[in-house]
Amino acid sequence: MQTRKKYIFLTFLASWLLLFFFGGDQLRRFAFFSGRKAEARRNWPRWTDRSLLKSFADPEELQRDGDPALLSPRERRAAWLSVHKSSRCRMETCFDFSRCERHGFKVFTYPQERGQPISETYGKILSSIKRSRYHTPNPEEACLFILSIDTLDRDHLSGQYVRDVDEKIRGFPLWNGGRNHLIFNLYSGTWPSYTGELGFDIGQAMLAKASFDTQSFRPGFDVSIPLFSKDHPQRGGDRGWLYQDSVPPKKKYLLVFKGKRYLTGIGSGTRNALHHIHNGKDIISLTTCKHGKDWEKHKDTRCDKDNVDYERFDYQELLHNSTFCIVPRGRRLGSFRFLEALQAACIPVLLSDGWELPFAEVIDWGRAAVVGSERLLLQIPSAVRCIHPERVLAFQQQTQFLWDAYFSSVDKIVHTTLEIIRDRLSPHRSRSRFLWNALPGGLLVLPDFSTHLGDFPFYYLQQGYNPSEKFTAFIRVVSQAGSLSQPILRLIQAVSGSQYCAQIVVLWSCEKPPPPSGKWPQSAVPLTIIRGSGKLSERFFPFGAIQTDAVLSLDEDTSLSTSEVDFAFLVWRSFPERIVGFPTQSHFWDPEQGRWGYTSKRTNELSIVLTAAAFYHRYYHSLFTEYLPAGLRELVDGLAACEDILMNVLVAAVTKLPPIKVTQRKQHKEGVAQQAQCRDGAAGTPPPGQRSPSAPHSAPAKAKGTAGSRRFSQRQDCLDQLADWFGYMPLVSSQLRLDPVLFKDQVSVLRKKYPSLEK
């Protein structure tokens, strides 16, 4: 009995075990074992013979990917030219690179024909191109051509529509089938479908168009530009509306929209749905039916109430007080709203499917906007609510950076378009995506200077680099004496005594030849002499002799001690993107004369550091010479003492920050008078052609009085003209000076590192 019991028991146990092994998986799936566990996921199987599987391609096949029967590369490229035309255009098939080789990237605008009116906006675009450093009046050397026919508005119902464009274009001898032409367009197509139709044959021309859709956009060939109004400023442009980084970055409203609701036609799908997300609290979405002539004909039950609500809120107020702004498509894909939201630091929530975003070739819109989907409108409120406050803050700042770098004026929009095209010509000398999306933006970064991020003053922290540990002293000599004066000998001695000095470069801008090398003082650092032409702007020429990041710019009569130089250089290493120097001036608005003024009197503020004694990054030499148009340099060549103001204005325009003043042993005063003599000698009376045509009143000969007062009044002119060219006053004021930590403190002199600065 016992054995049988045991036997039964064992069989029983065995059967349970068997059941478990074979049927366990199945059982687990039966209803009474409900609640599937997480690990019971059906994964891709681990095949027993997975290691025996064959590779997807034989190594030989991968490495010998060639077919001798194929067309030769040259033949293939020739064949492409005929196949990939019009809608399939790419740079390599529709653009003649050889035109750009001889003279570089030069842009020619067709002369305007009489009796051919152009819109105000197109006039601005053309004048932006003429203001650009790429403009050439000579079609022979041009790489890119811009028509004088206004092609902005191609809606044939519009008053601005230009007729018979085809015919006119055919009359242009330079047209060449549209090759190397760039056509600007803001509005294309018309009611009801608003397609990309332009109404004329663009041939092989590139298109810079607003509201581009991704399907007709020819990647790497066309440029998508933003839609901007005719009031968009030519230059300068208003700044963004973000004045503070509030934390948490919340505003009164989370998400707003106020605009038309299309009752019918293209775009009505999205616009009709927008009112659904309105909650009357933090999400305000207001629509009106009132637009067009016959809205009442289509009006539905919502219209009357909506129209009343619509009037209760002010668009500007919503824009200012909301974190996110819905930017839905209009009839066309782009809208004015987009730039308005960007400027207002109201993060755009894009509901415009298939829109090739403005300058998306280079701008990473994911950092500044929420690219939503028209189909998922109802998810938008919860999606934006989930965005982390840190990300919101970053988004807001990025909108402001992008607005200011690429969109705030017609100049910027047009110049960005040109730079994008220029970058395509030599891909190896172009800006990386990083450069376009980090401060100060692509326009201010010249790939011709360098393509290495560490060579610019802007990216040290972001890339983990350090500015160079040495500097180059750059001394400009203009005095007419053939021998070396005492001040310059003292200066060379003081500067070369600095442990951070790598080399001294002397710009010899006088007619007499420099003394032979034996006459120069012996110093521990190499000394290079460059013969200059005498032009004032030359001191900011990017001389190859300057080998370090830091430049200490000096006049021959500047008086500095070694410890002043040492201290200032250490300060510059903390602020490598700014000008750090000794004598300063400040600018002010003169309401009586309605112009910008400037004073060298000692004040509680400063906004200009004279380049007679200042550290700055050598990149600013390149920016000064390459980025600024020649006309501006001619202006400063013609006006005495304007070049260092221009340098300050330039650096302030780039950084948006004031320069930095460091403490100085004694005041820099007698130097100014001495310089004047030489400067006048060097500049002479410039021929009228050298001056900017916009400055007839600035001829130095007309100013009466002493050299000092003449120079002073010229400076006023200078600043005023620079502000005019930039379109705003870039200079920023500062109220502080940087001193050594123990400066004039009540401690023993022996403890101080820079005791001599206190004398």
Added chain:
Amino acid sequence: IMCASAKYNTRGPALIPRMKTKHRIYYITLFSIVLLGLIATGMFQFWPHSIESSSDWTVEKRSVHDVPVVKLPADSPIPERGDLSCRMHTCFDVYRCGFNPKNKIKVYIYSLKKYVDEYGTLVSNTISREYNELLTAISDSEFYTDDVNRACLFVPSIDVLNQNALRIKETAQALAQLSRWDRGTNHLLFNMLPGGPPDYNTALDVPRDRALLAGGGFSTWTYRQGYDVSIPVYSPLSGEVDLPEGGPGPRRYFILSSQMALHPEYRLELEALQAENGESVLILDKCTNLSDGVPAVRKRCYKNQVFDYPQVLQESTFCVVLRGARLGQAVLSDVLQAGCVPVIIADSYILPFSEVLDWKRASVVIPEEKMPEMYSILQSIPQRQIEEMQRQARWFWEAYFRSMKAIALATLQIINDRIYPYAAISYEEWNDPPAVKWSSVSNPLFLPLIPPQSQGFTAVVLTYDRVESLFRVITEVSKVPSLSKLLVVWNNQNKNPPEDSLWPKIRVPLKVVRTAENKLSNRFFPYDEIETEAVLAIDDDIIMLTSDELQFGYEVWREFPDRLVGYPGRLHLWDHEMNKWKYESEWTNEVSMVLTGAAFYHKYFNYLYTYKMPGDIKNWVDAHMNCEDIAMNFLVANVTGKSVIKVTPRKKFKCPECTAIDGLSLDQTHMVERSECINKFASVFGTMPLKVVEHRADPVLYKDDFPEKLKSFPNIGSL
């Protein structure tokens, strides 16, 4: 089940002895039930199932050869050709993806089948090693779901990596009969070798209707931007050969070409380059007289010299990647692995993952027409940049090329980022190698803004019970013109703050916040009451600062809103004897910290201190009741990479280390504690973020020979 049987076992011995006849019947009945159950299970197990339920559940131990066979009738439907106009908003069904808090798409993988045509001939190889690896990687990833109804993206198990290994029409038919095919909507196909002779299309020729294509070798004409994903051509050598990272720096050759089947025209151009520039250019070709057994793919030759491939790639600074019959070349992967900077010469080629990767930082793209200028173009690249490109190239390989897993996950992440753009991975995360991520900072307040003066600042006074001193501080601070609000953080839970009537009457609102616990971190809490950007943290015993000094401090902060702007400065030093950091409060020429007993800073740092302080620092500070200011200095320096700004001259401060008048001992323990804090924080941050500077900020005319009454801030450094 495990539990059930165990339970029975424990009970068993007690039951059996008492077993009677009726029990026996009971047991036999039970036994038969179990037996029947077993049989039923077995039946279920081996019964042919319907297609949907043939899960891979029980096939863990199966061979690829055992997968079910599907016969495709000759007239089964064929999908439309790929639609070139497809974009996410036209051809992709976003509703399947839905809104979810994780912002992750769900990917379903069809189970593996063997497809045969009517005559029983295979349509393609069942699955290649690489495609199996790819599917395994997806299956192991967060994206995977086994629930076909929850899926947003479908990945067929039909292997189309190599177009030459499959029959186009039949493969298309196989795709069309997938259970959720629906014109290919939300289906993702992976292909690395597209096209075939004679015209070598740059995208997979298999008709695929709306399916997304992750393809190697797209041209600008076939790539649907924002819809397709350009992927690398995987090089199986990656798995076989281990090339250690060579490190940047000059190499033996300047330009190297290693491809075997170059078009003669390209080869001529390369040889012309070599003739011009001599030994720094090396043009390799296949070896003609290799002994048997040596794999030809692992050797390259130049005249009689034999080189190992891919090792030879590490000998060169630049490596040429020319197009072959196809645009995408596996050699690109080998080149990147070797840390050689690829010189890509393939007009119209869409580089792998170009939607997110910044190839300008890792490669040089040269138009085919400009091949003769290659040498001078490459010469013009600065050495520092070349080194960075080498590092970047290697990083791209490690992160996105090295395995099928890397390729699969990058592809899915790109699609995921399109569907949840507001949660997308940033440029830096995609592109910065770990070394850069580590050494760089991304300042959260990166926009150069000078906040308007009118905003003013909020003074936050942390106090415990020194009411008299507190009231003096309040009175003093209230004289500062730009003060907009005063917040007292009452950190004493045992005592109530004084009655309203007793507080000094000041011109700005005064708020008292009572805390739940006496913690130092209460000082840095981002109270809603703080409505300004600028916060002045001030101790309840700092009465020696003049109104001019405080106002000037605020003006300085406006010029440096992303920094700590404070009065007493401190320094950290490396103690060479002890091999650790040391805290210094003496009169030094340098500063690296400011005490938060009196300092201006941006409210954002309160937020960071409270919610983003790394490691256990916050609790550690609260437990030790010390070093909250050092922690704040570390935090700000670490996130901005910038130094502090000390304002105005030194004066005798009533501060922790100054109060210990009654002897050196207390002072010294304090200093030791502070030093320990620095060492502790440096180890938590993994670096020493503090920056040492030699400057402080003074008003422009400070100590200048100038009428005092005309100075904006005359009363500086007095007292």
